[in-house]
Amino acid sequence: MNEGESRVDVTRENEGTGAMTEEPTTADHDDAVAGGDVPAPAVVLELDRLNVFYGDFHAVRDVSLPIHEHEITALIGPSGCGKSTVLRCFNRMNDLIETARVEGAVNYHGVDLYAPDIDPVQVRRHIGMVFQKPNPFPKSIYDNIAYGPRIGGFSGNLDDLVEESLTRAALFDEVKDKLQESAFALSGGQQQRLCIARAIATSPDVVLMDEPCSALDPIATLRIEELMQELKDDYTIVIVTHNMQQAARVSDRTAFFNVQVGETGQRTGHLVEYDETGKIFTNPGERATEEYITGRFG
Amino acid sequence: MALTDTSPQTMDLTGDPKRLAREARVRRVFLAASVISIVVSVAIILSLVGEAWNFLTKIELGDLNENGWFPRRGRFQILALIVHTLVISAIAMAVAAPLGLGAAIYLSEYARPNVRRVLKPSLEVLAGIPSVVLGFFALTFITPNVVKNLFSSASQSNFLAAGIAVGVLIVPLVASVSEDAMRAVPTAMREASYGLGAKRWHTSLRVVVPAAISGIVAAMILAVSRAIGETMIVALAAGTNGIMTLSPLDGGLTMTGAMAQLAIGSDQVAGAVAAFQSLFFVGLVLFFMTFALNVLSERVVRRFRNKY
Numbered sequence: 001m002n003e004g005e006s007r008v009d010v011t012r013e014n015e016g017t018g019a020m021t022e023e024p025t026t027a028d029h030d031d032a033v034a035g036g037d038v039p040a041p042a043v044v045l046e047l048d049r050l051n052v053f054y055g056d057f058h059a060v061r062d063v064s065l066p067i068h069e070h071e072i073t074a075l076i077g078p079s080g081c082g083k084s085t086v087l088r089c090f091n092r093m094n095d096l097i098e099t100a101r102v103e104g105a106v107n108y109h110g111v112d113l114y115a116p117d118i119d120p121v122q123v124r125r126h127i128g129m130v131f132q133k134p135n136p137f138p139k140s141i142y143d144n145i146a147y148g149p150r151i152g153g154f155s156g157n158l159d160d161l162v163e164e165s166l167t168r169a170a171l172f173d174e175v176k177d178k179l180q181e182s183a184f185a186l187s188g189g190q191q192q193r194l195c196i197a198r199a200i201a202t203s204p205d206v207v208l209m210d211e212p213c214s215a216l217d218p219i220a221t222l223r224i225e226e227l228m229q230e231l232k233d234d235y236t237i238v239i240v241t242h243n244m245q246q247a248a249r250v251s252d253r254t255a256f257f258n259v260q261v262g263e264t265g266q267r268t269g270h271l272v273e274y275d276e277t278g279k280i281f282t283n284p285g286e287r288a289t290e291e292y293i294t295g296r297f298g
Numbered sequence: 299m300a301l302t303d304t305s306p307q308t309m310d311l312t313g314d315p316k317r318l319a320r321e322a323r324v325r326r327v328f329l330a331a332s333v334i335s336i337v338v339s340v341a342i343i344l345s346l347v348g349e350a351w352n353f354l355t356k357i358e359l360g361d362l363n364e365n366g367w368f369p370r371r372g373r374f375q376i377l378a379l380i381v382h383t384l385v386i387s388a389i390a391m392a393v394a395a396p397l398g399l400g401a402a403i404y405l406s407e408y409a410r411p412n413v414r415r416v417l418k419p420s421l422e423v424l425a426g427i428p429s430v431v432l433g434f435f436a437l438t439f440i441t442p443n444v445v446k447n448l449f450s451s452a453s454q455s456n457f458l459a460a461g462i463a464v465g466v467l468i469v470p471l472v473a474s475v476s477e478d479a480m481r482a483v484p485t486a487m488r489e490a491s492y493g494l495g496a497k498r499w500h501t502s503l504r505v506v507v508p509a510a511i512s513g514i515v516a517a518m519i520l521a522v523s524r525a526i527g528e529t530m531i532v533a534l535a536a537g538t539n540g541i542m543t544l545s546p547l548d549g550g551l552t553m554t555g556a557m558a559q560l561a562i563g564s565d566q567v568a569g570a571v572a573a574f575q576s577l578f579f580v581g582l583v584l585f586f587m588t589f590a591l592n593v594l595s596e597r598v599v600r601r602f603r604n605k606y
Contacts, residue, residue, distance in 0.1 A: 091493065093489065093492065093493065096488075096489065096492060098410065098411065121495050121496070121497050122495070123495075124492065124493055124494065124495040125494075125495035128493060128494065129489075129493035131486060131489060131490065131493070133486060135484070135486035135487060135489065135490045136490075137487065137490065137491075137505055137508075137509070138487075138508065138509045139508070147491070147494060147496075147504070147505075148494035148495065148496075151494070151495070151496050151497070151500045151504070152495060195490070198490075198494065199493070199494070202494055202495060
């Protein structure tokens with residue numbers, strides 16, 4: 001990876017959100033992945049032998065995985081395989097857990113996000129997150145969207161930014177007459193789209209989604225999936241999902257994680273296979289992947 | 299009852315009368331426990347109301363507007379007592395609100411678990427200090443070393459010293475109730491904020507505190523009600539002046555202070571026209587004030603309760 005001009009500054013002292021300038025990643029990444037015929041897009045994020053521990057518990061072992069620009073990458077696997085843990089390493093959300101410890105590197109445009117001078121606050125302004133359960137703030141719809149830009153010192157026209165974010169999240173038409181009403185008045189699906197709008201209001205580069213549809217009904221799920229397709233033109237999306245059909249429908253690449261039970265009963269997750277989604281679902285390279293996607297376990 | 303015959307037709311499914319009677323007895327014991335506390339409360343209110351009525355019929359209503367609170371001279375300016383009480387409460391809240399809320403934010407949002415394990419019990423120790431000790435502390439330490447250092451004109455007994463001591467007394471209450479409210483805010487709310495690149499103080503002040511606002515306001519109201527009812531500190535440190543004053547550097551009788559004085563010295567004032575009964579009148583006013591605050595805090599909690 002080129003360490004020079006493509007380096008994104010996520011160190012401390014960096015100013016607020018602002019729109020991040022999309023510098024092209026100049027590195028022509030060695031496509032370590034068994035890719036398709038077309039060359040894979042540039043790598044935005046890359047895990048390099050990532051290991052995660054919670055205290056003595058080894059949660060994730062030796063995961064290496066590239067995330068490509070303007071693609072949707074799905075992380076799938078049975079419960080406890082560490083896929084959410086891996087997702088939370090991309091924006092250092094694991095820092096919030098007192099006992100969590102991360103080894104290995106998470107490279108973002110060539111910068112190791114776990115280097116000592118990296119400020120997780122800056123990281124999260126570039127790499128946004130949508131959670132499993134819709135979690136709007138107990139504030140108005142407007143203030144929910146405006147929260148991120150406000151704390152980031154946004155100086156432009158906030159009204160326009162709120163409208164644009166809601167429009168991009170395909171929610172504006174439904175809420176334009178009640179922007180000052182509580183976000184709790186919205187339905188679950190609307191709340192989740194609000195959370196997506198809130199995440200993109202800070203102009204992130206990457207949006208992480210941790211089972212974003214698991215609390216939604218099928219129609220709301222479909223809307224979110226359509227939205228993800230629209231958003232990938234502007235953002236790089238990584239989604240954790242329990243729903244294999246969802247991974248097959250929306251993602252470009254799929255990483256299958258499995259869990260290994262050690263001698264002491266420890267359940268450690270690891271990456272089994274990572275490939276283009278079509279290949280994972282039609283012609284997986286590993287037996288465990290095939291058994292999982294055909295519903296034999298998980 | 300044929301115990302050997304277990305055929306379904308004759309099986310006896312009615313309850314054992316002894317057991318049923320025992321159930322009923324136990325139920326009556328618990329009922330009594332709850333009823334007695336209500337009866338006692340009602341009895342207290344009735345005696346307050348009765349004696350207060352006696353008092354009001356004995357005096358001229360104009361006496362309530364006489365200058366100052368001097369029950370033995372027939373001057374019952376209740377307003378002076380109320381004003382003094384509010385001055386003390388305001389000073390106490392000026393101390394307790396920022397300290398208590400700050401401590402709550404620290405405990406809930408910043409402190410590592412092992413720090414909290416030490417800090418929280420220490421805060422509760424503060425709540426265990428008898429108020430007579432704090433009153434003495436106000437009189438012998440806060441007044442000479444703090445108040446008089448800052449304001450040399452302050453009287454020996456003054457609202458400022460008493461208010462600070464009452465504030466110290468209610469810090470643990472504010473801190474503990476506010477902290478409970480903040481810890482009840484779901485982690486998902488904090489994650490949403492951190493996920494947007496918020497710093498810890500943003501998350502604390504702009505997400506957690508607003509989300510817990512009902513509990514925090516309730517804590518403040520309870521603290522005011524506690525400050526209004528606090529007796530020993532004001533009796534020791536706020537003085538016995540019955541003339542209405544708004545200056546924190548002067549001293550004066552509060553509602554509780556006046557009651558304590560009357561109650562302790564009742565043998566001496568028994569002969570005075572209505573001095574003794576005035577105690578019940580002040581008590582009734584005090585009761586209504588704290589009762590109204592408690593109702594208000596209930597309302598606030600319900601009004602602002604968030605379903606998250």
